[in-house]
Amino acid sequence: MSIDWEQLPDARAKKKDRANYKKSLRASASKTSQSSVISELPEGSLLGILVTIHKNRVEIVINHERCEGVFSPALLAQGITDFAVGDYVVCTPSPDGSLLVLGRTERTSFIARARSDRTRNKITRHVLAANVDVGVITVAVKDPALHTQFIDRYLVLLEDGDVKPVICVTKTDLVSEEPVSLDVYKEMGIPVIETSFKTRAGIEELKKVLFGKTSVFIGQSGVGKSSLIGLLAPHEDIATGEVNNRTGKGTHTTTGSNLYEWAENSFIIDTPGVRSLGMEVVRKEEIRLLFPEFAEFAAKCKYHDCLHVEEPRCAVREALKKTGMLGARRYDSYVRMMQE
Numbered sequence: 001m002s003i004d005w006e007q008l009p010d011a012r013a014k015k016k017d018r019a020n021y022k023k024s025l026r027a028s029a030s031k032t033s034q035s036s037v038i039s040e041l042p043e044g045s046l047l048g049i050l051v052t053i054h055k056n057r058v059e060i061v062i063n064h065e066r067c068e069g070v071f072s073p074a075l076l077a078q079g080i081t082d083f084a085v086g087d088y089v090v091c092t093p094s095p096d097g098s099l100l101v102l103g104r105t106e107r108t109s110f111i112a113r114a115r116s117d118r119t120r121n122k123i124t125r126h127v128l129a130a131n132v133d134v135g136v137i138t139v140a141v142k143d144p145a146l147h148t149q150f151i152d153r154y155l156v157l158l159e160d161g162d163v164k165p166v167i168c169v170t171k172t173d174l175v176s177e178e179p180v181s182l183d184v185y186k187e188m189g190i191p192v193i194e195t196s197f198k199t200r201a202g203i204e205e206l207k208k209v210l211f212g213k214t215s216v217f218i219g220q221s222g223v224g225k226s227s228l229i230g231l232l233a234p235h236e237d238i239a240t241g242e243v244n245n246r247t248g249k250g251t252h253t254t255t256g257s258n259l260y261e262w263a264e265n266s267f268i269i270d271t272p273g274v275r276s277l278g279m280e281v282v283r284k285e286e287i288r289l290l291f292p293e294f295a296e297f298a299a300k301c302k303y304h305d306c307l308h309v310e311e312p313r314c315a316v317r318e319a320l321k322k323t324g325m326l327g328a329r330r331y332d333s334y335v336r337m338m339q340e
């Protein structure tokens with residue numbers, strides 16, 4: 001199976017509608033703190049990739065090797081901690097041989113979880129993984145049971161962070177037929193890959209889809225994420241190995257990395273919390289913007305800020321009544337999310 005990644009967004013929503021959608025999304029929420037973002041590399045500085053965050057230090061792969069890094073006094077003085085595994089960090093060498101982290105580049109995408117900010121009394125995004133290309137939404141055919149609502153929730157989260165989804169169905173050895181049709185997702189242009197850890201069915205296809213990308217696995221506990229990650233990166237526990245970093249240069253990996261390379265230029269980010277994400281991070285009024293198939297209809301709703309639940313002359317609900325235009329199950333998931 002070959003996927004034209006450039007075509008994916010098109011298949012999921014008409015291009016212009018989607019662009020407008022995203023614009024309103026950007027306007028509706030200030031994403032993450034921008035204060036540590038550096039847009040131009042200062043002279044003499046180096047660019048590395050953050051692979052592990054410890055309490056008082058970080059690990060960075062830079063110029064072929066893994067280095068220790070600490071945040072610059074300027075960042076610490078401002079209390080800036082908005083760094084995540086996968087961030088490209090701007091550093092300068094310090095005399096003791098470690099690196100001083102000055103900031104990071106703007107993220108192209110992210111996976112975040114909610115963090116309540118008590119002092120400002122609001123929920124903020126705590127980014128767990130940065131610059132992620134693919135989110136592998138992992139669901140099992142059974143044990144635990146497959147509910148499409150979970151898929152819809154994860155899709156909202158990924159859409160929020162501009163991460164492209166892939167749906168990976170696991171444990172296909174346990175049933176002869178898929179318990180629920182996932183056609184609605186295929187029609188949205190989302191790759192659906194059926195796998196079994198036990199028989200190894202679909203594993204090559206999964207590898208093909210994830211090759212050359214940075215991926216994260218998300219899904220309920222027990223669906224088989226660890227098993228799949230273990231298959232992709234069987235040597236993750238081996239102390240060192242010659243691999244390439246994202247810039248294509250050689251590097252060494254050691255145990256304990258949260259970002260690792262399972263094939264050339266192909267990375268998995270697996271940090272605490274990333275596998276079992278909640279939805280709380282997305283604000284109610286944003287959810288409608290994160291159902292891409294609503295876009296072409298939403299433009300025709302009477303109210304431009306229509307939530308598509310009970311407003312009069314709602315084009316989304318009208319489209320729902322005309323069979324085949326909009327997935328009823330997806331809309332049900334949407335209403336549930338709105339009601340929580």
Ligand code: GDP
Pocket residue numbers: 170171172173174195196197198199219220221222223224225226227228
């Ligand atoms: P995680 O919590 O999502 O990381 O799930 P695990 O990878 O730990 O797997 C949970 C359980 O499901 C383990 O007992 C695995 O052996 C089992 N399991 C994982 N993948 C498969 C599969 O493809 N088929 C079957 N029959 N069992 C599986």
Ligand code: ZN
Pocket residue numbers: 298301302306307308309311313314315316317
């Ligand atoms: Zn509407």
